[in-house]
Amino acid sequence: MxxxxxxxxxxxxxxxxxxxxxxxxxxxxxxxxxxxxxxxxxxxxxxxxxxxxxxxxxxxxxxxxxxxxxxxxxxxxxxxxxxxxxxxxxxxxxxxxxxxxxxxxxxxxxxxxxxxxxxxxxxxxxxxxxxxxxxxxxxxxxxxxxxxxxxxxxxxxxxxxxxxxxxxxxxxxxxxxxxxxxxxxxxxxxxxxxxxxxxxSTEWRSEKTGGQSGSDMSIFNRTNVIVWALLATSGMACGPWQNYLSTFLADENGLSITVIGQLWTIVGFLGLFSGFAVGRLADRIGVKKALGLSYGILGLSAILIAVHAEVAFLYAAAIAFGLSFFAVYGLIPAYITKTVNDKQATAVFAGANVCLGLGTALGNLVSGYIPELSGSLQHVYFGVAGVAAAGAFLVLVLPKEGTIAPAS
Known part of the structure; x- marks a missing residue:
């Protein structure tokens, strides 16, 4: 009982x-x-x-x-x-x-x-x-x-x-x-x-999560550095994807504000449930697999924007971005909660958010110069796809939750 x-x-x-x-x-x-x-x-x-x-x-x-x-x-x-x-x-x-x-x-x-x-x-x-x-x-x-x-x-x-x-x-x-x-x-x-x-509670638990335990363990280890790099790549990819979408589609492709508004509506609508849905999937197949899938879909959304031949490609891109954007930002903290004890989780996630901010700033800054060098914002989206591919590679070398050796 x-x-x-x-x-x-x-x-x-x-x-x-x-x-x-x-x-x-x-x-x-x-x-x-x-x-x-x-x-x-x-x-x-x-x-x-x-x-x-x-x-x-x-x-x-x-x-x-x-x-x-x-x-x-x-x-x-x-x-x-x-x-x-x-x-x-x-x-x-x-x-x-x-x-x-x-x-x-x-x-x-x-x-x-x-x-x-x-x-x-x-x-x-x-x-x-x-x-x-x-x-x-x-x-x-x-x-x-x-x-x-x-x-x-x-x-x-x-x-x-x-x-x-x-x-x-x-x-x-x-x-x-x-x-x-x-x-x-x-x-x-x-x-x-x-x-x-x-x-x-202010009493820390030493729960056996299959992750990093031990209150004196440094947060500066290989796994956490990869996690921080993942959030940095997320900022480098998602920031430019959002910030330059309207300019690219309206100024370079002549699309109306109505179509662009519809794309943002799709992204926002999917955001209402995509984080939970992908999180539920991650609890079934593992965070690592779900995270790799999300980065792949994020890269696909950027490619669809860059090479779109008709509006249907853009709708597909908005769906892909809406599914992956909120998923990535939910899966990374989920990975932390499954691999780090509660005493260190806040510090690890704080470092991740710092890297996210720096990555977003860097992505937006570099993307602003790309049109001057290449003549088109299309190459921004090719760059976003490349960054998403780098994120997928980082996921490959990320230890699966539950397999990280506990700290001594």
């Missing part, structure tokens, strides 16, 4: 962590950090700033995220993973409310940078909590669902923002979504406290 009760508690903890963390991702990314992109044009009219300010704000947010990623493991070790996550979401909600009061571009930029800090302090510690609270068999699908939280947030923001802007202006969007985010933060805290109290 005791065993059955414990199993039931574990199931409730798994469901609670999955739902709450998905909602938290929706708040800090979909409703929070990425909401600025949706409202930028409306805010420009009200605050009187130019496109250069948008670039400064987004670059500042990226830098803030990277700095917070460095500091996050130290903060998590001091206050605990679960507490840091809840605090980050609560503060993010308050910052969204404050965004409704900004009167200058400087204050706006500062708050966006602070939102990026909250985003890092929310997402990075999740791997430690998932390692501690979720059954090994279900960690890939939980991480996959959490990675799709951004899509849920963007879907909600895209549904609510237009009519709020028309009825009450852009400030109302920040205020309403901010107040909703605060409620989500409190509701999630109560759910975790009641159904998954281990999320707030």
């Amino acid at each position: 005791a065993t059955e009760a414990a199993a039931g508690d574990k199931r409730w903890a798994t469901v609670t962590v999955a739902v709450v963390f998905t909602a938290y991702m929706a708040v800090v990314f979909g409703l929070g950090l990425y909401l600025f992109s949706l409202l930028a044009s409306e805010m420009r009219e009200g605050l009187g700033f130019g496109t250069r300010t948008i670039g400064i704000a987004t670059a500042g947010a990226q830098i803030s995220f990277l700095v917070a990623a460095f500091a996050c493991p130290h903060l998590a070790s001091r206050v605990g993973d679960g507490r840091l996550i809840v605090m980050a979401v609560l503060i993010a909600g308050l910052l969204l409310c404050l965004m409704s009061l900004v009167e200058s571009a400087a204050s706006m930029t500062t708050l966006i940078g602070a939102l990026a800090v909250c985003a890092a302090c929310m997402v990075i510690p999740t791997v430690g909590v998932i390692t501690r609270t979720v059954d090994f068999r279900y960690r890939s699908q939980v991480n996959g669902l959490v990675s799709s939280g951004t899509a849920y947030g963007q879907f909600a923001a895209g549904s609510v923002a237009p009519w709020l802007v028309l009825d009450a202006g852009w400030r109302s969007v920040w205020l309403v979504l901010g107040m909703g985010s605060v409620l989500v933060a409190f509701g999630g805290f109560l759910a975790l406290r009641f159904f998954a109290p281990a999320a707030f």
Whole structure:
């Protein structure tokens, strides 16, 4: 009976962590950090700033995220993973409310940078909590669902923002979504406290995950370096794929904004469930196989963009990208939760996020020069396919979860 009760508690903890963390991702990314992109044009009219300010704000947010990623493991070790996550979401909600009061571009930029800090302090510690609270068999699908939280947030923001802007202006969007985010933060805290109290534990488990154990083991080992390189290649591939799509298709191929909008709709729709679906597949066939498949599909999507002869190729590319993009960003943390103990998971994932940011910046920077050298953005997508192939190769040399020798 005791065993059955414990199993039931574990199931409730798994469901609670999955739902709450998905909602938290929706708040800090979909409703929070990425909401600025949706409202930028409306805010420009009200605050009187130019496109250069948008670039400064987004670059500042990226830098803030990277700095917070460095500091996050130290903060998590001091206050605990679960507490840091809840605090980050609560503060993010308050910052969204404050965004409704900004009167200058400087204050706006500062708050966006602070939102990026909250985003890092929310997402990075999740791997430690998932390692501690979720059954090994279900960690890939939980991480996959959490990675799709951004899509849920963007879907909600895209549904609510237009009519709020028309009825009450852009400030109302920040205020309403901010107040909703605060409620989500409190509701999630109560759910975790009641159904998954281990999320707030500061006692590290030495669970036998088939991965790296031992509290004194350095995180700088071959496996973790490969994981970091994988997230760097993900940023180098996915950043340019997204950033140059509209320009390539509209300016070089003469496609309408309607078609381009349809492609993004496909990507966003698939993002609502692709992370969970591929995570579920990974729990069945292994993270390594699912990750290799995802990189292959990502490379295929880039090739289809580059060589498209008709619009059907582009629709296929959008489907491939929608399936692989959210999958990759869910499978890598899933791999970490299956190979690293909960004490080290946050530090390893923090390093991975730093590499993701650097890889994204490098990919966007290099891709910006490619048209000057080759005369076309088509070669950006050939480059993305090459980077995805490099990611697939790294997956080949990545140890399978459950086969890594434990640390002595």
